[in-house]
Amino acid sequence: MPRDPVCGMIVDKDKAIKRKIGDREYYFCSETCARTYEAPEQELRSMKRRVTLALLGAVSVAALRVLAMLGLVVAFMTLEFAGVSVWELAFFVISAPIVWIAGWSIHYGAYKALKTRNINMDVLISTGTLAGWFYGTISTFFPTLAPGGHGYFEIAIGILAFVLLGKFIEETIRRRSAAAIRQLLELQPTIARVLKDGNEVEAPIDDVQVGDILIVKPGEKIPTDGKVISGYSSVDEKILTGESIPVEKSVGSEVIGATINKNGLLKIEATKVGTNTALMQIVSLVEEAQASSAPVQKLADRVVSYFVPIVFTAAVVAFTYWFFTTNFSTAFLVLLAILLIACPCALGIATPAAILAGVGKGAEYGILLRGGEYVEKARKLHTIVFDKTGTLTKGEPMVTDIIAYGGYKKEDVLQAAASAEKGSEHPLAEAIVKTVGNSNIPDAEAFEAIPGHGVKAKYEDKQILLGNRKLMKDNNVSIETTEKSLQELEEQGKTAMILAINGKAAGIIAAMDTPKENAATAIKRLKSMGLEVAMLTGDNERTAKTIATQLGIDTVIANVLPWEKVDAIKKLQAEGKVVAMVGDGVNDAPALAQSDVGIAIGSGTDIAKETGGIVLIKDDLRDVALGIELSQATMKKIKQNLFWAFIYNTISIPIAAANLLNPVIAAAAMAMSSLFVVSNSALLKRLKLKT
Numbered sequence: 178m179p180r181d182p183v184c185g186m187i188v189d190k191d192k193a194i195k196r197k198i199g200d201r202e203y204y205f206c207s208e209t210c211a212r213t214y215e216a217p218e219q220e221l222r223s224m225k226r227r228v229t230l231a232l233l234g235a236v237s238v239a240a241l242r243v244l245a246m247l248g249l250v251v252a253f254m255t256l257e258f259a260g261v262s263v264w265e266l267a268f269f270v271i272s273a274p275i276v277w278i279a280g281w282s283i284h285y286g287a288y289k290a291l292k293t294r295n296i297n298m299d300v301l302i303s304t305g306t307l308a309g310w311f312y313g314t315i316s317t318f319f320p321t322l323a324p325g326g327h328g329y330f331e332i333a334i335g336i337l338a339f340v341l342l343g344k345f346i347e348e349t350i351r352r353r354s355a356a357a358i359r360q361l362l363e364l365q366p367t368i369a370r371v372l373k374d375g376n377e378v379e380a381p382i383d384d385v386q387v388g389d390i391l392i393v394k395p396g397e398k399i400p401t402d403g404k405v406i407s408g409y410s411s412v413d414e415k416i417l418t419g420e421s422i423p424v425e426k427s428v429g430s431e432v433i434g435a436t437i438n439k440n441g442l443l444k445i446e447a448t449k450v451g452t453n454t455a456l457m458q459i460v461s462l463v464e465e466a467q468a469s470s471a472p473v474q475k476l477a478d479r480v481v482s483y484f485v486p487i488v489f490t491a492a493v494v495a496f497t498y499w500f501f502t503t504n505f506s507t508a509f510l511v512l513l514a515i516l517l518i519a520c521p522c523a524l525g526i527a528t529p530a531a532i533l534a535g536v537g538k539g540a541e542y543g544i545l546l547r548g549g550e551y552v553e554k555a556r557k558l559h560t561i562v563f564d565k566t567g568t569l570t571k572g573e574p575m576v577t578d579i580i581a582y583g584g585y586k587k588e589d590v591l592q593a594a595a596s597a598e599k600g601s602e603h604p605l606a607e608a609i610v611k612t613v614g615n616s617n618i619p620d621a622e623a624f625e626a627i628p629g630h631g632v633k634a635k636y637e638d639k640q641i642l643l644g645n646r647k648l649m650k651d652n653n654v655s656i657e658t659t660e661k662s663l664q665e666l667e668e669q670g671k672t673a674m675i676l677a678i679n680g681k682a683a684g685i686i687a688a689m690d691t692p693k694e695n696a697a698t699a700i701k702r703l704k705s706m707g708l709e710v711a712m713l714t715g716d717n718e719r720t721a722k723t724i725a726t727q728l729g730i731d732t733v734i735a736n737v738l739p740w741e742k743v744d745a746i747k748k749l750q751a752e753g754k755v756v757a758m759v760g761d762g763v764n765d766a767p768a769l770a771q772s773d774v775g776i777a778i779g780s781g782t783d784i785a786k787e788t789g790g791i792v793l794i795k796d797d798l799r800d801v802a803l804g805i806e807l808s809q810a811t812m813k814k815i816k817q818n819l820f821w822a823f824i825y826n827t828i829s830i831p832i833a834a835a836n837l838l839n840p841v842i843a844a845a846a847m848a849m850s851s852l853f854v855v856s857n858s859a860l861l862k863r864l865k866l867k868t
């Protein structure tokens with residue numbers, strides 16, 4: 178049964194809504210899901226329309242003001258229609274669609290927040306803009322009740338324009354989570370070769386049942402999870418495990434769908450299909466993690482939740498005072514004035530302007546910040562968890578040790594091994610060839626690969642064997658002299674190969690996936706920042722420990738299956754820790770989505786980059802610390818901006834309470850706070866990160 182890639186629902190293939198995107202058919206539960214999938218930008222486009230409307234309104238009222246100042250519309254200004262000033266009516270007409278159409282999402286957001294007994298930014302802005310608009314409307318139609326009030330239309334428009342612009346900026350920076358799921362789904366093969374009544378038939382993957390016998394030719398993707406029932410081959414499982422050395426598979430071995438069969442024909446029995454496969458399990462883990470990550474309460478909202486009750490109290494107290502000392506209309510207008518002035522224009526852009534500056538700064542250093550929420554979370558970071566293969570290490574083996582026996586020199590051992598392996602595509606062979614340099618390797622004759630054991634070749638009239646103990650035993654080579662070194666190397670998690678020349682052990686070559694150049698420096702730096710560093714890997718304990726010791730990592734979580742990584746993160750979070758995860762592979766995607774700050778390595782898979790909140794473009798691990806520092810610097814800007822956003826308006830509240838507020842003071846407070854917020858954000862450009 179196919180799965181709706183938007184909502185994750187299992188849908189009936191015949192009844193579902195179909196869309197063909199690329200060479201793949203997708204099934205959706207509803208038109209809405211299909212539309213969301215096809216055009217993730219749709220919401221952004223509608224937001225853009227609303228921002229444009231508000232900005233156009235702001236520009237037109239400003240233009241009218243300028244015309245008035247230049248004395249160009251004096252005749253128009255004095256025109257009256259049924260006792261209502263046409264001039265003020267113009268402002269009313271311009272402001273109405275902005276407040277009610279462009280600003281609708283904010284009023285609705287405020288309603289939803291209040292319904293759940295929350296106070297957020299929307300509540301303050303909705304109250305402020307509505308207060309300003311009603312004040313202006315009363316002033317337009319009943320000028321005697323609220324004289325000179327139409328300046329408040331412009332302030333309401335200004336607030337909405339700024340707030341919508343801020344929301345639009347944030348939305349354009351934010352990641353689109355659907356892309357990760359989509360790319361994961363695209364890893365799944367579309368067709369399978371099914372054996373039916375002795376005939377090979379190509380069938381769509383959705384038709385494969387548990388128990389079906391599938392044929393997988395060399396170079397093909399394994400269609401679904403299964404068990405080998407005949408054949409022998411090595412399978413590249415890098416896509417799911419990150420491990421570059423192919424895994425040998427023989428009868429009885431389990432294979433995972435979407436991994437690549439390298440060199441032999443495999444006949445497998447499907448054991449898991451559809452949503453039960455390992456790949457689909459990862460898909461649902463990513464979905465779950467993305468859906469369950471509770472949105473952090475933004476700092477702006479936290480500030481507002483303290484500020485609003487104070488404002489409302491002040492408004493009620495002032496209203497009561499003026500009601501008893503003068504009359505209702507004065508008291509009511511004071512109330513509206515307080516609500517209006519308490520809502521700063523700059524509030525809407527305080528956070529987005531700082532984040533935008535942070536994103537720009539990050540781009541200079543090759544650090545991609547994909548949303549404000551990560552910035553806010555990075556400041557409380559406690560633990561940073563690294564994936565091993567491909568993240569801390571290069572992801573491919575390198576020759577680490579060469580030992581020579583029987584009078585041979587190390588160079589001879591390496592040379593003989595390289596020539597025997599020259600034609601092979603196996604990562605271990607490539608590591609040996611790379612160490613020697615391709616141009617210095619003579620061609621071997623009679624090359625023969627013995628799957629799972631090693632290679633046999635002839636080189637300068639010598640019989641060469643390179644491989645494991647089994648290969649040596651099968652060819653009657655005595656390896657007693659090598660055993661101690663072999664064990665030592667294996668103890669360190671290295672892959673050791675024995676080289677025999679003319680039937681005698683001549684040396685050992687050991688290879689291992691080694692740490693990246695700056696990994697140790699990067700870890701040291703993170704530790705000095707007071708962070709706990711841990712390593713999370715599917716690899717065995719020995720290999721994991723060797724790498725961890727080299728890098729100075731104390732906590733190692735080894736033997737973790739791809740779909741279990743997310744549990745390790747959840748466990749740390751359950752201890753109350755704010756966790757960052759650094760990873761590169763498909764197997765890291767659920768953990769990246771679950772962690773508070775997902776950091777993806779730029780050289781990693783697109784899926785990791787799609788689920789990560791911070792992407793390090795340069796593949797330099799030292800950038801992890803820079804990314805965190807950048808987030809912290811950006812957070813500091815957000816805090817400062819919020820201060821500047823509120824300060825002028827806060828000072829103006831007593832003026833409003835004293836019934837002395839006029840539109841000029843209100844506009845000046847709004848302008849000052851906006852100016853300070855924008856220029857303070859621009860200062861982030863001068864930040865220098867310690868590289």
Ligand SMILES: [Mg+2]
Nearest residue numbers: 419566567762
């Ligand atoms: Mg990896």
